[in-house]
Amino acid sequence: MADNSLDNLAMGSSTGGDPLNLNSFTSGGSSSSGGFNLGSAGALGVGALGLGAILRQGEGALPGQFGQLQGEVPWLQGQARTVSGQGQGLVTQGQEALGMAQRGELTPAQQAQLSKYGTGLTNQARQQYYNMGRNPDNDTSFISQTANIDTQINAMAQAEIQSTIQLGLGEISGGSSLIGQGLGFENAANQVLLQAGQAQLQQDKNYSDSLTNVFGSIAKMAGSLFAL
Secondary structure, three states: OOOOHHHHHHHOOOOOOOOOOHHHOEOOOOOOOOOOEHHHHHHHHHHHHHHHHHHHHOOOOOOHHHHHHHHHHHHHHHHHHHHHHHHHHHHHHHHHHHHHHHOOOOOHHHHHHHHHHHHHHHHHHHHHHHHOOOOHHHOOHHHHHHHHHHHHHHHHHHHHHHHHHHHHHHHHHHHHHHHHHHHHHHHHHHHHHHHHHHHHHHHHHHHHHHHHHHHHHHHHHHHHHHHO
């Protein structure tokens, strides 16, 4: 038995309804009878397909250059810690050296060297007295001789203190330079992360704008469609 549903749609129902106006299905624009706009429907489908493509594609990864630069960040941060640590160590040593010089102290090595030198001068003077047949322990002139030796040792100690000051200043200067280099490594790492973050934010914005544009187009076309 033949299906009369298409006939009913074309000719009207048995209750006397108006037949469906097939001419109203146009490929663009609305007919005078207010029919369905196939052009808008097609455009709506294209918009949906565009949305699907954007969603399938996703935001995507950042350009390769950012990945390469970000790969260097751990090394840069490690160098910053290493160099800054070395620099801080030198600054600390320099400050300790200046503190010793300010108190008039000698390093153990300096003290040992001057002590050895003073002992050698004293022994040499005593031997000279013995060679002259005089006992240095009972000779008052030997006291002035030892005073001269002490003066020489004190002058040498002051020279050593000055060298300690120069050493301390040099260590502080070198340490400060290393700390500056460490900050340079740290700033370079931060700059890479900042640029990558800005690029990611821009990519997020672009992706969001694409979705917004597609949704806006679909809504506009849907509004035109349902207004017909």
